[in-house]
Every structure is written in C-alpha cells, then in structure tokens.
Amino acid sequence: xxxxxxxxxxxxxxxxxxxxxxxxxxxxxxxxxxxxxxxxxxxxxxxxxxxxxxxxxxxxxxxxxxxxxxxxxxxxxxxxxxxxxxxxxxxxxxxxxxxxxxxxxxxxxxxxxxxxxxxxxxxxxxxxxxxxxxxxxxxxxxxxxxxxxxxxxxxxxxxxxxxxxxxxxxxxxxxxxxxxxxxxxxxxxxxxxxxxxxxxxxxxxxxxxxxxxxxxxxxxxxxxxxxxxxxxxxxxxxxxxxxxxxxxxxxxxxxxxxxxxxxxxxxxxxxxxxxxxxxxxxxxxxxxxxxxxxxxxxxxxxxxxxxxxxxxxxxxxxxxxxxxxxxxxxxxxxxxx
Ligand code: PBG
Numbered sequence: 001x002x003x004x005x006x007x008x009x010x011x012x013x014x015x016x017x018x019x020x021x022x023x024x025x026x027x028x029x030x031x032x033x034x035x036x037x038x039x040x041x042x043x044x045x046x047x048x049x050x051x052x053x054x055x056x057x058x059x060x061x062x063x064x065x066x067x068x069x070x071x072x073x074x075x076x077x078x079x080x081x082x083x084x085x086x087x088x089x090x091x092x093x094x095x096x097x098x099x100x101x102x103x104x105x106x107x108x109x110x111x112x113x114x115x116x117x118x119x120x121x122x123x124x125x126x127x128x129x130x131x132x133x134x135x136x137x138x139x140x141x142x143x144x145x146x147x148x149x150x151x152x153x154x155x156x157x158x159x160x161x162x163x164x165x166x167x168x169x170x171x172x173x174x175x176x177x178x179x180x181x182x183x184x185x186x187x188x189x190x191x192x193x194x195x196x197x198x199x200x201x202x203x204x205x206x207x208x209x210x211x212x213x214x215x216x217x218x219x220x221x222x223x224x225x226x227x228x229x230x231x232x233x234x235x236x237x238x239x240x241x242x243x244x245x246x247x248x249x250x251x252x253x254x255x256x257x258x259x260x261x262x263x264x265x266x267x268x269x270x271x272x273x274x275x276x277x278x279x280x281x282x283x284x285x286x287x288x289x290x291x292x293x294x295x296x297x298x299x300x301x302x303x304x305x306x307x308x309x310x311x312x313x314x315x316x317x318x319x320x321x322x323x324x325x326x327x328x329x330x331x332x333x334x335x336x337x
Contacts, residue, residue: 028309030327030337032076034317036122036278037324040083040215041065041104053211054287055294057322059085062108066115075328079120081170081320082108084129085216094138095130095153099160103130109165122168122198123161125154125182128218135220136173136228145228147175155181162186162195168252170198174228179248198278199250202238202264205229208257208284215283235264242268246275254320256280259307262314269315279311281321289323301330305337 015021022029040059042049047061060068069077084105089097097103105123112121127150128136133143137150150173158169159182169186171178179199186192205226213219230238242253253272255265258279269277289307293300304323311319321327331337 025309028312030305030308030312030319030331032328032331033078034312034319035077035324035327036079036081036318036320037072037077038081038083038320038322039065039069040085041108042085043087043089043102043104051211051215053214054283054322055290057215057286059215062104062111065108066111069112069116069119072325072328073116073119075332077119077324077328079122079318081122081124082112082166083124083216086129087217089130091130091132093132095127095157098127098130099157106160106164109161113165120167121165122170123158123166125158125161125169125171126173126218127153127157128173128220129216133221134218135223136225137175143222145175147177150175151178151181154178155185158182158197159185159189159191162191163189166195168196168198170200170254172200172203174200174203174225174230176244177248179245179250183249196251197249198252199245199254200256200280201242201245201250201253202255202261202268203229204232204234204238204257204261206232206257206260206282206284208259208282208288210284211287212283232260235267238264239267239271242272246272250275252276252278252318254278254280255316257282257285258311258316258319259285262310265311265316266314276317277315278318278320279316281308281311281319281323283322286322300326308337 015024042059042061045061045063048064049059051057082105084103086097089102126136128134137145138153140146154171154173161169182197186195253275255261258281265279292298308319
C-alpha cells in the first residue's frame with residue numbers, strides 16, 4: 001500500500017456492505033413518517049379528474065378520495081395536505097367560499113377524521129383558489145394587497161378549518177403577520193393545543209408552481225405573486241421570514257420549492273435546529289422528474305431516492321410530495337428507502 005495514504009483516509013473500509021453504507025447515510029433515509037401527501041378535493045363527491053400537466057395525479061371527490069387513501073394508509077401513509085378546488089361555487093373578491101359550509105375541504109374534514117382516525121390532516125390556507133382575481137390576499141381598490149384585511153381573512157379561514165377538524169393549518173399566502181393572526185384566532189377559541197401551524201415560511205416566487213395553478217384553478221387573473229413571494233435569488237429575506245414566523249409562533253417551518261433552494265433549507269435548519277423542517281417538492285418538480293423518467297433518461301425510483309436524500313441530508317424532516325404513493329409502495333416492501 002502507498003505509504004503516503006493516512007489510515008483515516010481509507011474510506012472504503014467503512015462502506016463495503018449495505019449495512020455499513022447505511023450507517024454512513026442514516027440522516028438521509030426515508031420512512032413513511034417523513035412523507036406528507038398533497039391531495040386536491042373537488043365538489044362532486046364521486047368524481048375523479050385527471051390533471052393533464054401532472055400525469056398520474058388527480059383531483060378527487062370525497063368518496064373517491066376515501067378509496068384512494070384507504071389503499072395508501074394500508075401502506076403506511078401518516079399525513080396529508082388538503083387543497084380545495086371549486087368549479088361551481090362562485091369566486092369573489094373576498095374568497096367567500098374558502099370557508100363556507102359548501103367548501104369541499106370544510107365538508108370533507110369531518111368525514112376524513114371519522115374514516116381515518118390515525119391520519120394527520122393538514123389544510124392549505126389561502127385565498128387564491130377562491131378569489132375572482134386569483135391573488136392570495138384581499139386587494140385594495142387600487143389592486144394592491146391590503147395586508148391587514150388579508151391576514152384577518154386568512155385567520156378566519158384557518159379557524160374554520162381548525163373547527164372542522166384539521167390537525168394542522170398551513171398558510172401559503174405569504175402575507176406579513178399571518179402566523180400571528182392565525183395563532184391569536186386559535187388561542188381565542190382554545191384550539192392552540194389541538195391544532196398546529198405549519199408555515200410556508202420560505203416560499204419563493206417560482207416557475208415550478210405552473211402545473212399546480214392548473215390543478216387548483218388558481219392562476220392570478222392579472223399580475224403575478226412577486227410582491228408577496230420571496231425573490232428567487234434572495235437569501236437574507238428568507239432567513240428573516242423564518243425568524244418572523246418563529247417569533248409569531250409557527251410550530252413547523254417550510255421551504256418551497258425545494259430543488260433549487262436546498263441551500264436555504266440547510267441554513268434555516270442550522271439556524272433553528274429545534275424546529276421540524278418541511279420541504280415541498282412542488283408540482284413543476286413532480287412533472288419534470290416524471291417526464292425525465294418517462295423518457296428513459298433515468299429510473300424513477302433511483303432518481304427520486306437520490307434527489308430526496310439530498311433534502312434529508314440538508315435537514316428536511318418531512319417531504320411534501322406528489323410521489324408519496326410511489327414512495328410508500330417501495331417503502332412498504334422494505335420499511336425504509
Ligand atoms: C397557493 C399554493 C400554491 C402552491 C401551494 N399553495 C401555488 C402558488 O403559490 O401559486 C404550489 C404547490 C405546487 O406547485 O405543487 N397559494
């Protein structure tokens with residue numbers, strides 16, 4: 001052996017079999033508990049609608065969702081993130097149907113709680129699927145965000161979901177002060193101990209949300225979301241957003257999208273190691289990987305494991321992904337990926 005090689009530089013002695021390699025990568029393993037599955041709920045109870053821009057993902061009426069989730073829970077599914085999508089309920093400036101009694105999420109929650117008592121249910125809280133203008137807040141007459149009116153309304157919607165049975169409310173609107181507004185509403189109703197707040201903390205303005213806006217029918221009618229979502233190249237403001245949400249009482253933090261923002265995940269996790277970190281592999285990331293695998297550029301399972309390992313390594317505790325059904329299938333065969 002070359003005399004110059006120091007003994008501690010012989011890396012191969014620590015990784016010559018699968019168990020040893022596993023010990024070198026414990027932080028990046030994936031179990032069912034590391035996954036949260038996003039689902040779209042529509043008004044027609046027995047309907048299923050494919051989403052052309054997200055092959056393999058569908059919107060479900062509540063009865064169809066019951067069938068779909070039953071199979072996944074048998075494979076270990078522990079949590080979902082619910083989005084409502086409306087067709088016939090009218091949209092208006094105030095997002096009236098975000099929390100009306102006919103809202104598909106409000107109607108679904110008691111049933112989901114009853115059918116699946118061990119399933120943890122998070123609800124996305126936002127106005128964009130329910131406003132006529134498609135923005136995530138309430139607008140002034142001049143068409144700009146009215147922050148105080150927006151967070152008052154977001155607080156009200158979060159409270160309605162909490163009362164209907166959500167375990168977690170997850171505001172994705174990005175208005176300043178929304179976490180504090182939601183926490184105050186939960187405390188007033190003495191729900192602070194039974195409902196957690198998952199903040200979409202570092203939510204960047206992103207091209208990768210495109211397919212979701214088809215899925216949730218939530219495209220802005222004019223303008224874009226750049227003045228309330230974080231600028232792509234930014235870093236300091238993302239860390240300040242994390243600090244703001246922590247100070248306002250968020251229980252869980254999130255980075256979204258993730259593929260282009262793993263550095264932000266690592267920084268936020270290093271700054272707040274005591275907070276569980278969520279990352280959202282968003283619609284465009286899902287579809288991009290799907291297309292690559294479909295074209296034979298790489299194997300879906302191997303590609304996903306490599307990509308998701310990097311998120312775990314950088315500090316992600318929970319990965320919100322439309323690939324949850326695929327991952328559970330593989331995990332259920334082996335218990336772990
Ligand atoms: C709503 C919301 C969006 C996503 C989650 N909640 C879209 C947006 O902000 O435009 C994106 C999720 C995805 O792309 O999968 N505010």
